[in-house]
Amino acid sequence: MTAKAIPAKARAVIIGGGVSGCSVAYHLAKLGWTDIVLLERKQLTSGTTWHAAGLIGQLRGSQNMTRLAKYSADLYVKLEAETEVGTGMRQVGSITVALTEERKHEIYRQASLARAFDVDVREISPNEVKQMYPHLNVSDVVGAVHLPLDGQCDPANIAMALAKGARQRGATIIENVKVTKVHTRNGRVSGVSWAQGEDQGTIETDIVVNCAGM
Numbered sequence: 001m002t003a004k005a006i007p008a009k010a011r012a013v014i015i016g017g018g019v020s021g022c023s024v025a026y027h028l029a030k031l032g033w034t035d036i037v038l039l040e041r042k043q044l045t046s047g048t049t050w051h052a053a054g055l056i057g058q059l060r061g062s063q064n065m066t067r068l069a070k071y072s073a074d075l076y077v078k079l080e081a082e083t084e085v086g087t088g089m090r091q092v093g094s095i096t097v098a099l100t101e102e103r104k105h106e107i108y109r110q111a112s113l114a115r116a117f118d119v120d121v122r123e124i125s126p127n128e129v130k131q132m133y134p135h136l137n138v139s140d141v142v143g144a145v146h147l148p149l150d151g152q153c154d155p156a157n158i159a160m161a162l163a164k165g166a167r168q169r170g171a172t173i174i175e176n177v178k179v180t181k182v183h184t185r186n187g188r189v190s191g192v193s194w195a196q197g198e199d200q201g202t203i204e205t206d207i208v209v210n211c212a213g214m
């Protein structure tokens with residue numbers, strides 16, 4: 001895409017085309033924010049997202065993380081049908097084992113929290129762990145939880161599916177454009193500068209979402 005296609009103004013600019021940026025673009029577009037621009041300095045998913053193992057686990061330590069993890073798992077199951085991008089999502093389930101009483105209490109607490117948000121989760125005995133996964137030595141396992149709807153996906157394709165879903169709803173996603181500066185006026189964001197090879201420019205915006213990763 002050439003520099004000419006980069007708009008001079010947008011309702012929001014998202015920096016970074018990893019899974020976070022693509023997800024922000026997807027969800028803003030779904031809320032009807034079509035006048036948004038995502039700028040990725042290289043290719044979509046070329047950052048950390050490319051390296052992820054793609055494990056989708058819903059056992060989390062806080063309410064908000066549990067809700068987010070469940071929402072994501074549910075979304076990833078539907079995303080392939082919606083966007084026709086193969087996400088590789090397979091709900092093979094997960095087992096988390098505890099080797100100490102303290103850890104057992106912790107994962108049981110997380111399981112209770114997850115259950116409160118309708119996550120399918122069950123406390124299981126070491127014997128049940130052995131039945132489900134015979135390769136594991138369970139001699140020092142004191143407790144475990146099983147989440148049958150946890151799974152694994154292709155993280156890059158999840159991001160590509162989110163990007164496609166965002167584009168389908170009108171979002172603009174441009175690769176090989178680096179954000180070089182965030183501008184402020186009277187203490188508020190007023191725009192970004194970008195560079196694409198020798199070309200440079202600015203986008204006027206009130207909202208910048210920093211999804212540039214580490």
Ligand SMILES: Cc1cc2nc3c(=O)[nH]c(=O)nc-3n(C[C@H](O)[C@H](O)[C@H](O)COP(=O)(O)OP(=O)(O)OC[C@H]3O[C@@H](n4cnc5c(N)ncnc54)[C@H](O)[C@@H]3O)c2cc1C
Pocket residue numbers: 015016017018019020021039040041042043044045046047048049050051052053054055056177178179180211212213214
């Ligand atoms: C080995 C490994 C295994 C992992 N396994 C899992 C797992 O199983 N499950 C799980 O949930 N998580 C896993 N993670 C974590 C997961 O990969 C990250 O949390 C996630 O990919 C972060 O996504 P992101 O979009 O925030 O960042 P990134 O994917 O890094 O995206 C940031 C993007 O911003 C772009 N960018 C940066 N600066 C600019 C700029 N100035 N202008 C324009 N673009 C810019 C970059 O090029 C990049 O594409 C794993 C991570 C690693 C390293």
